[in-house]
Amino acid sequence: MSSRPPRSSSPAGDRPPAGGDSPSIARQGKRTGERVIITALFTCAVLSVAVTVGIVAVLLVDTVSFFSQSGLVEFLTGTVWAPGAGAGEGGQYGMLPLLSGTLMIGVGSIVVGLPLGLLTAIYLSEYANPRVRGVLKPTLEILAGIPTVIVGFFALQFITPDLLRRIFGDDRVFIFNAAAGSIAVGLMILPIIASISEDAMRAVPSSLREAAFGLGASKRQVSLRVVVPAALSGISASVILAFSRAVGETMAVTIAAGNTPTMTWNYFESIQTLTASIAQTVRGEVAAGTVRYDALFALGMTLFLLTLVMNLVSARIVRRYRQVYS
Amino acid sequence: MTASAEVLAPSRLRRGASRTGFKIFVDAAFAALLFMGTIVGVIALATLIWTIFDQGWERLVADPAGFLSNYVSRLPARAGIRAALVGSAYLMVLTALFTFPVGVGAAIYLEEFAPRNRVTNFVEANIANLAGVPSVVYGLLGLGIFARFLRMGPSLLAGALTLTVMSLPVVIVAAREAIRAVPEGIRLGAYALGATKWQTVSRQVLPAAMPGTLTGTILALSRAIGETAPLLVIGLPIVIFSLPNDLRDPVSALPLLIFDWTSRPQPAFAAAAAAASIILLALLLAMNAVAIFLRNRYTIRW
Numbered sequence: 001m002s003s004r005p006p007r008s009s010s011p012a013g014d015r016p017p018a019g020g021d022s023p024s025i026a027r028q029g030k031r032t033g034e035r036v037i038i039t040a041l042f043t044c045a046v047l048s049v050a051v052t053v054g055i056v057a058v059l060l061v062d063t064v065s066f067f068s069q070s071g072l073v074e075f076l077t078g079t080v081w082a083p084g085a086g087a088g089e090g091g092q093y094g095m096l097p098l099l100s101g102t103l104m105i106g107v108g109s110i111v112v113g114l115p116l117g118l119l120t121a122i123y124l125s126e127y128a129n130p131r132v133r134g135v136l137k138p139t140l141e142i143l144a145g146i147p148t149v150i151v152g153f154f155a156l157q158f159i160t161p162d163l164l165r166r167i168f169g170d171d172r173v174f175i176f177n178a179a180a181g182s183i184a185v186g187l188m189i190l191p192i193i194a195s196i197s198e199d200a201m202r203a204v205p206s207s208l209r210e211a212a213f214g215l216g217a218s219k220r221q222v223s224l225r226v227v228v229p230a231a232l233s234g235i236s237a238s239v240i241l242a243f244s245r246a247v248g249e250t251m252a253v254t255i256a257a258g259n260t261p262t263m264t265w266n267y268f269e270s271i272q273t274l275t276a277s278i279a280q281t282v283r284g285e286v287a288a289g290t291v292r293y294d295a296l297f298a299l300g301m302t303l304f305l306l307t308l309v310m311n312l313v314s315a316r317i318v319r320r321y322r323q324v325y326s
Numbered sequence: 327m328t329a330s331a332e333v334l335a336p337s338r339l340r341r342g343a344s345r346t347g348f349k350i351f352v353d354a355a356f357a358a359l360l361f362m363g364t365i366v367g368v369i370a371l372a373t374l375i376w377t378i379f380d381q382g383w384e385r386l387v388a389d390p391a392g393f394l395s396n397y398v399s400r401l402p403a404r405a406g407i408r409a410a411l412v413g414s415a416y417l418m419v420l421t422a423l424f425t426f427p428v429g430v431g432a433a434i435y436l437e438e439f440a441p442r443n444r445v446t447n448f449v450e451a452n453i454a455n456l457a458g459v460p461s462v463v464y465g466l467l468g469l470g471i472f473a474r475f476l477r478m479g480p481s482l483l484a485g486a487l488t489l490t491v492m493s494l495p496v497v498i499v500a501a502r503e504a505i506r507a508v509p510e511g512i513r514l515g516a517y518a519l520g521a522t523k524w525q526t527v528s529r530q531v532l533p534a535a536m537p538g539t540l541t542g543t544i545l546a547l548s549r550a551i552g553e554t555a556p557l558l559v560i561g562l563p564i565v566i567f568s569l570p571n572d573l574r575d576p577v578s579a580l581p582l583l584i585f586d587w588t589s590r591p592q593p594a595f596a597a598a599a600a601a602a603s604i605i606l607l608a609l610l611l612a613m614n615a616v617a618i619f620l621r622n623r624y625t626i627r628w
Contacts, residue, residue: 031522033524034522034523034524037524038435038439038524040431041431041432041434041435041439042435042439042440043431044427044428044429044431044432044435045431045432045435045436045440045449046449047428047432047494048432048449048452048453048456048494048495048498049448049449049452051456051467051491051494052452052455052456054467054471054491055459055463055464055466055467058466058467058469058470058471058475059463059466059470061470062470115363116363116366116367118363119359119360119362119363119364120363120364120367122360123360123361123363123364124364127357127360127361128364136364136368139367139368139371140367142371142614143367143370143371145545145548145549145552145610145614146371146374146552146607147552147553147554147581147584147606147610148552148553148554148555149552149554149581149584149585149588150374150378150552150584150603150606150607151374152585152588153378153584153588153596153599153600153603154373154374154377154378156588157377157381157596157600158373158374158377187367187370187374190367191367194367218349218350218353219353219357220352220353220356220357223356224356241458244458247460248459248460248461248462248463249460250460250461250462250554250555251554251555251581251585254585255585255588255589275460275462275555278462278465278466278559279462279555279558279559282465282469282558282559282561283558285561288474296466296469297466297470300462300463300466303460303462303463304459304460304463307458307459307460307463308455308458308459311454311455311458312455315454
C-alpha cells in the first residue's frame, strides 16, 4: 500500500505520466492485498480437509491403542459386548451384537421409509398439482428438521405404548424395542428418500412420458413402467444414503431401541446399536486412556467407515445417472 | 431409452386396452395408494406434534416463567430449562460466528478462485463426504481434539467448535449454490468498469448471493441447535447451576436436557421433556420462518 515498487516504472512507460500514477499505486497495492485475501479464502476451503484429517487421526490413534489392548479378531467376530466397568480391566469387546443391532435398525427403517418415501416421490413427481406439492414439500422438510431427540421421545411415548403395544400386546413388546426405533428412524429417512427420488423422477425427460402416453399407457403405467425404471439409479442412491443416515442415527435409537447389546432378530426386544453404545458409554464418565474409552473410537471408526463407503457408493450412482439425461 | 422401449412392450398395452374398465379401476386404486402413502408422513408429523403438546402443554402453561427461569432440579415440578436455553443460545451465536465466515470464504474460493485441478477436486469430494459423516462421529472429533487434546474440556468453546465443524459442509454447499446463481453478466459488468477480481466478488457477487447464503446458514444452524449426540459425546453437562461467563465455562443445551428428562422413569419428567421440546420446536420454527422470510424477501430473481 505505502510505497511503489521501483520495477513498475519500466513496463508502464507508455502510461500517461500524471494521471495514471496514483491509480497504478493503488492497483499495485490491491494486488498484494488480493493475494492475501485469496490465500485466506484458500485456507477456509482447506480447513475442511483438516477436519477430515482430524477425524481420521483422532479415530485412528485411539483405535490403534484399543487394538493393542483388545484383539482385532475379538472385536470383529466376538458375540459379547460387555465393556469392563473398572479402570480398563477385563470386559469383552465383541462388536457383532452392536453391528446386528445397527443392521436391524437400518433394515427396519428402510422397510418403513422406502415404501412410504417412494409412494410420496411418485405422488409428488407425477400426480400432485402444484398447489398440493407446495404444501407437501415444506411439510416433509419440517419432518426432516425435527430434532432426533424429539423423535426419540415420540417413539418412546407414542409409538411403543400407543401403537406397537396396542397392536401386539404388552407382554410381547418390550418398553425399549427395535421396532419403535426402526419406525422412528424410518420417519426420519422418509423425507430423504422422497426428495432425492423425486428429483431423479423429475429429471426423467418428459419426452419419455409423452411417448408412453402416446402409446396408450395410463398415468399409472407411465409412472411404474417408464418413470420409476428410468429413475432407478437415483432411487437406489437415495436408499443407500438413507441407510447410511439410519446407521449413523444416534438419539432416537438410544432413547427408543434400548441399550441391550444382544444378537436377536426379534424386533420387539431391546437391542443396542453402534451409535447407542457410544452414547451410553459417554453418559457414564469414562476416563481417557482406559480400554473402554478407546473402544469408543474403535466403534466410531467402524461407523465412519461404514457410512463413508455407503455415501461414496451413493454419490457414484448419482453421478452416473446425471450423465444419462443432461 | 432402451429401458423404456422394453417396458412398454406392445403386447402389454394391448392387453391393458382390452380390459379398459379394470384398468381404470387399478389406476384409481394406484392413485389412492400414492396419496395415502404420502399422507402417512404428514399424519406422523401431526401425531408427533400432537403427542408433544398433549404431554407438555400443561406443564409449560402451569408455570411458564418458572419453567424458563429455573435451573434443573430433582423435583420435576421445580425443574426448569434456564441453563439449557441460555447454553443453546450461546452455542448458536458462537457457532454462527465461526461457521459463517469460514463457510462463505471456502465457498467463494471454490466458486470464484479455485483452479480446476486435483487439489480442488479433492477438496470438493472431501466436503461432500463430510456432509455424510454421522453427527456422533463429529462428537468423537470434538472429544478427542477440542475437549482433550486442546484441553478445552466440556466447555462452551468446545461445544461451539464441534457444532461448527459439523455445520461447515452444509453452509459451504448452500453458499456455493447461492454464488453460482449470480449471473455471469454481473461479474463481466464489474470487470468492464475496471474492478479487480476481489472487488467484483466482494462488492457485486457476495451481496447478490447473501440472501441464499444466509438462508442456508440459518437452516444449518437450526439443525445444529437440535443436535444432541455431538454435545453428549464431548461431555457437556446437564446438571448445571450457572450461566457461562467465559468461553471456557461449561454449558448445557436444550436437546441434552430433553434427552436426560426423557430417559428418567418418572412421568413428570416426561412432561417436562415434552414442555422443553415445545420450546425447542418453537425456536426452530422461528429460525425457519426467518430463513423463509429472507429467501422470499431478498432473493433476487435474475
